[in-house]
Amino acid sequence: MKKTLTLLFLALTTALYAQVDLAVVSIDLPTYIKDGQTNTVFPLQFTCKNNDTKAINAGDTIIFNFYAIDIAASKIVIAPSALLLILNSEIAPQANFSSPTLNVTSPTVMGKNTDMRLGIAAYVFNRTAPPVDADSTDNIFFRDMTWEKNYGASVASIASNQDITVYPNPAVNEMNVQVFAAQANAVSIELMDLTGKAVVRNDEVNTITPNSYNLNTEGLENGIYLLKVTNGDEVSTTKVTVSH
Secondary structure: OHHHHHHHHHHHHHHHOEEEOEEEEEEEEOOOEEOOOOOEEEEEEEEEEEOOOOOEOOOOEEEEEEEEEEOOOOEEEEOOOOEEEEOOOOEOOOOEEEOOOEEEEEOOOOOOOEEEEEEEEEEEEOOOOOEEEOOHHHOEEEEEEEEEOOOOOOEEEOOOOOEEEEEOOOEOOEEEEEEOOOOOOOEEEEEEOOOOOEEEOHHHOEEEEOOEEEEEOOOOOOEEEEEEEEEOOEEEEEEEEEOO
16 A cells, blocks of 8 residues: 555656756867966857757756866866756757857966866756656766866957967967857858968868867978958957977
8 A cells, every 4th residue: 555655656746747858968168178377268068958758948947067177186176056048949859959158267277288077967947847857867968178288379359359269379280279159150260371371271171169170280381370260240360370
């Protein structure tokens, strides 16, 4: 009798709560973290998937935490309080949702190259009935990356305070460019010598993510170059160095 009542209670409890199955499937940004002078700033973006058979409603909230862990020291370097994202539209069954790019500021400066593990934990929150995740094993995702000491990488502000970051600078065989708040399909990158001649054209630039790009500098002569980044109607140029 007691067992029957327990099963009945569990069944009623499940019916009262909104079952969801949100999974974190990737950490898209950052692809690296680079020391700042007194604060370290980096972009954060992640992708979730609705693994459920019904939509996650517009107006629902995704509550998430992120962590940066020093792998060798087994030490948590960044662990801010939980943050909230309110959904402007529903997430259809089996569809993905990419978070907006968030600019994260941390007072931490590592001072050396450090292998890091970045983690995201996300859950659906704020339904009419409190949510119960149907599968909590897929709500956490980890990605390993490097926290780089400050190489003096070039940072240039474009007209609307959207930043680009170039690293390493000087470059050896490759150069990475990160464009914060990149406009979809509107980014063009060229590397020019000081006479204005293009030595790496936009069609030779590898797109890693919509915000991250890679240039092959292996065949270039040592020296100073101009990096030109067009982001929609905004254009930025900054000096970079190649040194093999």
